Amino acid sequence: MRVIEAFRESFGAEPHGVWHAPGRVNLIGEHTDYNDGFVLPFAVPWGVAAAVARREDGGVRLRSLQAGEPVVLDDIERAEGWARYAAGVLWALRAAGHPVRGADIVVDGDVPQGAGLSSSAALEVVVGTALDELYGLGLTKMEIALTAQKAENDFVGMPCGIMDQAASALGEEGRALFLDCRTLASRSIPFDLAAHGLQLLVVNTGVHHELADGQYARRREDCENAAERLGVDALRDVTDLGGALAKLSGDERRRVQHVVTENHRVEAVIGLLRAGAVQEIGALLNASHLSLRDQFEVSCPELDVAVEAAVRGGARGARMTGGGFGGSAIALVADGRVESVRDAVTAAYAERGWAAPEIYPAAPAAGARRLA
Numbered sequence: 001m002r003v004i005e006a007f008r009e010s011f012g013a014e015p016h017g018v019w020h021a022p023g024r025v026n027l028i029g030e031h032t033d034y035n036d037g038f039v040l041p042f043a044v045p046w047g048v049a050a051a052v053a054r055r056e057d058g059g060v061r062l063r064s065l066q067a068g069e070p071v072v073l074d075d076i077e078r079a080e081g082w083a084r085y086a087a088g089v090l091w092a093l094r095a096a097g098h099p100v101r102g103a104d105i106v107v108d109g110d111v112p113q114g115a116g117l118s119s120s121a122a123l124e125v126v127v128g129t130a131l132d133e134l135y136g137l138g139l140t141k142m143e144i145a146l147t148a149q150k151a152e153n154d155f156v157g158m159p160c161g162i163m164d165q166a167a168s169a170l171g172e173e174g175r176a177l178f179l180d181c182r183t184l185a186s187r188s189i190p191f192d193l194a195a196h197g198l199q200l201l202v203v204n205t206g207v208h209h210e211l212a213d214g215q216y217a218r219r220r221e222d223c224e225n226a227a228e229r230l231g232v233d234a235l236r237d238v239t240d241l242g243g244a245l246a247k248l249s250g251d252e253r254r255r256v257q258h259v260v261t262e263n264h265r266v267e268a269v270i271g272l273l274r275a276g277a278v279q280e281i282g283a284l285l286n287a288s289h290l291s292l293r294d295q296f297e298v299s300c301p302e303l304d305v306a307v308e309a310a311v312r313g314g315a316r317g318a319r320m321t322g323g324g325f326g327g328s329a330i331a332l333v334a335d336g337r338v339e340s341v342r343d344a345v346t347a348a349y350a351e352r353g354w355a356a357p358e359i360y361p362a363a364p365a366a367g368a369r370r371l372a
């Protein structure tokens with residue numbers, strides 16, 4: 001394994017083990033996690049492998065095969081860039097009182113760049129999973145996900161919800177993960193695309209709109225303000241949508257409209273998947289996209305064009321996935337239509353003079369695990 005060789009070469013010793021944690025695609029349930037709502041992501045076949053050794057002296061050395069020289073950290077607070085996601089997990093474990101001393105870590109990632117498929121959650125979760133085992137902490141997978149989220153919230157400074165880390169930690173091959181983000185109760189739901197003659201195509205727009213930084217926190221604030229105005233703990237608790245909308249205006253009204261209907265769509269998709277009607281979920285994916293575009297306002301032209309062209313090309317449904325403002329769209333496509341969907345999306349991008357997006361199928365893969 002490349003990551004083991006790189007570990008030997010970097011640190012002149014053998015790692016104590018190798019772990020892997022995946023990125024994720026969210027099937028549906030977007031911008032619902034931090035509203036105590038429902039999400040339905042699955043782990044993708046791409047992720048981050050980490051070769052790790054314990055260090056009793058408390059030292060920390062990090063190397064990424066996708067970055068330059070190893071980073072030696074006398075003080076993990078000083079970590080920058082990609083290293084901050086890894087160091088943040090050590091920080092969060094120590095902050096929770098776990099007896100985690102030092103570590104040498106080499107990571108090797110293959111999550112497509114800029115695809116919005118949560119390469120950062122994969123990095124956090126693989127480090128958390130390795131340290132849990134090497135230091136015998138006995139954490140559950142959900143506790144590892146929560147630690148990773150804490151690292152991202154409080155060390156990196158991105159106020160994300162729990163979805164990405166939970167999908168990476170708890171994902172299972174052939175299954176999507178239904179998560180109630182309030183109770184953290186999860187259920188794995190069969191999502192066997194091949195058995196239904198379907199593929200889920202990921203369309204990587206390759207763009208990330210810089211202006212978007214800060215928009216995530218603003219959406220979160222809109223939701224929290226609306227919940228306060230409505231007198232509920234979180235938008236999850238809105239049961240009378242009409243009544244709630246009548247009390248709101250402007251942005252807050254649109255955000256609530258999205259979150260409440262999106263939670264319903266997650267439940268509807270679960271119902272269809274349980275009934276074996278995978279091919280029927282397309283209309284809900286389309287409705288989710290329109291709601292994210294018009295009510296939550298987190299889409300962008302590249303995502304909209306990908307979604308519209310995919311549907312025109314014969315997809316059963318399509319939507320943006322993840323935080324928005326770039327990253328990837330997903331399209332549910334019958335085997336026989338894959339080429340026509342690819343062609344339609346590629347042509348729509350070419351017409352606008354945009355670089356061709358990468359398009360590849362993704363099926364649910366295993367969550368975090370030990371490889372060696």
Ligand code: GLA
Pocket residue numbers: 026029030031032033034160161162163164322323324
């Ligand atoms: C990002 C965040 C998640 C979630 C999604 C939107 O991926 O990290 O917690 O909020 O956006 O659904």
